[in-house]
Amino acid sequence: MTISQAVGNVCTASALNTKKQQTANPVENEVIYLPNTDCAIKSQAYLSAFTSYRVGGAAQLFVAPRNIEALQASLKYAKERDLRVTTLGAGSNLLVSDRGISGLVIATRHLRFSHFDHETGQLTVAAGESIPSLAWEAASLGWQGLEWAVGIPGTVGGAVVMNAGAHNSCIADMLVSAQVLSPDGTLETLTPDRLGYSYRTSLLQGGDRIVTQATLQLRPGSDPAQVVAITKEHKKHRLTTQPYNFPSCGSVFRNPKPYTAGWLIEQTGLKGYQIGGAQVAQLHANFIVNRGGAKASDIFCLIRHIQHQVQERWSIRLEPEVKMLGEFQAACG
Numbered sequence: 438m439t440i441s442q443a444v445g446n447v448c449t450a451s452a453l454n455t456k457k458q459q460t461a462n463p464v465e466n467e468v469i470y471l472p473n474t475d476c477a478i479k480s481q482a483y484l485s486a487f488t489s490y491r492v493g494g495a496a497q498l499f500v501a502p503r504n505i506e507a508l509q510a511s512l513k514y515a516k517e518r519d520l521r522v523t524t525l526g527a528g529s530n531l532l533v534s535d536r537g538i539s540g541l542v543i544a545t546r547h548l549r550f551s552h553f554d555h556e557t558g559q560l561t562v563a564a565g566e567s568i569p570s571l572a573w574e575a576a577s578l579g580w581q582g583l584e585w586a587v588g589i590p591g592t593v594g595g596a597v598v599m600n601a602g603a604h605n606s607c608i609a610d611m612l613v614s615a616q617v618l619s620p621d622g623t624l625e626t627l628t629p630d631r632l633g634y635s636y637r638t639s640l641l642q643g644g645d646r647i648v649t650q651a652t653l654q655l656r657p658g659s660d661p662a663q664v665v666a667i668t669k670e671h672k673k674h675r676l677t678t679q680p681y682n683f684p685s686c687g688s689v690f691r692n693p694k695p696y697t698a699g700w701l702i703e704q705t706g707l708k709g710y711q712i713g714g715a716q717v718a719q720l721h722a723n724f725i726v727n728r729g730g731a732k733a734s735d736i737f738c739l740i741r742h743i744q745h746q747v748q749e750r751w752s753i754r755l756e757p758e759v760k761m762l763g764e765f766q767a768a769c770g
């Protein structure tokens with residue numbers, strides 16, 4: 438089954454809306470439809486609703502396709518109007534500027550479909566599927582391999598791009614192939630050796646290809662109760678070591694091996710340090726939490742402050758894991 442067979446007819450390619458075809462960009466608060474689809478493009482859509490930090494200004498234009506054809510139509514729409522395209526998954530590793538993002542923002546989380554192949558032990562999933570939901574589903578089937586992914590509130594697409602990982606496992610370890618869509622509308626299936634994987638890195642980062650689907654190799658045949666128990670242990674460990682009670686993006690910085698960012702930041706005396714509504718978490722110093730009312734600029738300036746302090750104290754440059762989208766001020770006060 439393909440993604441287009443698996444989804445309903447909302448925001449899909451169809452001939453239903455030919456009367457709604459328009460060529461202009463929508464003006465503020467207007468909704469128009471992609472030609473030959475019932476897929477709406479919205480203007481000035483606030484991205485704070487689409488990021489785990491709950492911050493971020495508006496997308497100039499926003500679309501959430503539900504199948505490949507509607508995704509291809511979105512890219513065509515952008516190309517014809519010379520609009521820059523930005524792709525979002527679940528927005529759980531993003532800091533979107535308060536000034537928003539120009540061009541067309543494509544949210545992939547409505548690309549949904551999953552198939553557990555009991556013969557091969559392979560899980561084929563659309564980019565918008567939730568990684569933690571799949572981890573629980575695999576566990577309840579007695580399939581091993583995704584226990585580590587519980588508690589990572591992202592999509593399959595975001596995990597493939599970020600090489601999401603935890604507990605010494607990561608997506609690259611189990612990726613059989615990823616299907617990607619190029620700006621010219623062509624689909625290609627790539628094996629991991631073509632994706633330049635290393636720790637929290639892939640060649641897909643910062644590029645213009647959109648992940649549409651992935652196939653993961655898992656290990657069926659275990660006692661579901663045992664796999665669920667291990668998954669629960671991972672979740673419990675997270676809840677005791679990471680702050681889940683306030684919005685965040687997970688780890689802000691990559692670990693500068695052999696050190697860990699959390700240790701360096703704590704030793705620099707920054708736990709609890711706050712700028713506006715953004716605070717270095719007390720429970721884990723590599724998390725910046727939104728304590729309420731934070732602006733993206735507060736989080737951005739706290740990131741810069743941490744980098745500066747850690748550099749001064751340890752001569753180590755912390756590299757952000759979080760992806761910053763849009764424009765940020767050059768200097769913080």
Ligand SMILES: Cc1cc2nc3c(=O)[nH]c(=O)nc-3n(C[C@H](O)[C@H](O)[C@H](O)COP(=O)(O)OP(=O)(O)OC[C@H]3O[C@@H](n4cnc5c(N)ncnc54)[C@H](O)[C@@H]3O)c2cc1C
Pocket residue numbers: 489523524525526527528529530531545564588589590591592593594595596597598599600601602603641642643646647648649680681685686687688760
């Ligand atoms: C509480 C919490 C805990 C976390 N724990 C972990 C952890 O243990 N390990 C870990 O690795 N991460 C963790 N994260 C970070 C985050 O969940 C992961 O990086 C996740 O993989 C991001 O997925 P996403 O769908 O939210 O991607 P987004 O944040 O939406 O996007 C991330 C990047 O991928 C791009 N992108 C997203 N989808 C696509 C697509 N379909 N095609 C092309 N590009 C795309 C975006 O443009 C952006 O550059 C955590 C975050 C939170 C909030």
Ligand SMILES: NC(=O)C1=CN([C@@H]2O[C@H](COP(=O)(O)OP(=O)(O)OC[C@H]3O[C@@H](n4cnc5c(N)ncnc54)[C@H](OP(=O)(O)O)[C@@H]3O)[C@@H](O)[C@H]2O)C=CC1
Pocket residue numbers: 489490529567569570573574586587588589590672680681682683684685686687
């Ligand atoms: N701090 C932050 O910025 C953010 C934190 N989060 C947090 O991330 C966490 C992700 O947790 P995680 O458990 O991985 O995913 P979720 O709690 O999001 O659950 C994902 C799916 O897995 C199912 N599920 C959850 N627990 C179990 C279980 N014990 N057995 C079987 N199925 C289960 C859920 O089913 P059902 O719906 O039936 O419960 C749901 O369909 C959540 O606590 C969420 O609040 C998310 C976004 C941002």
Ligand SMILES: C=C(O[C@H]1[C@H](O)[C@@H](CO)O[C@H](OP(=O)(O)OP(=O)(O)OC[C@H]2O[C@@H](n3ccc(=O)[nH]c3=O)[C@H](O)[C@@H]2O)[C@@H]1NC(C)=O)C(=O)O
Pocket residue numbers: 602603604605678686687688689690691692697698699700701703720721722723758
């Ligand atoms: C949350 C993320 O991924 C997480 C992932 O969930 C966990 C679990 O596997 O391991 C990494 O965290 P981490 O290296 O901070 O793991 P932890 O086990 O919490 O801490 C490592 C070490 O740092 C120390 N530590 C941590 C936090 C802190 O405030 N102070 C401190 O001293 C701990 O005591 C421990 O000795 C990933 N982070 C990175 C940047 O690699 C993410 O990428 O967003």
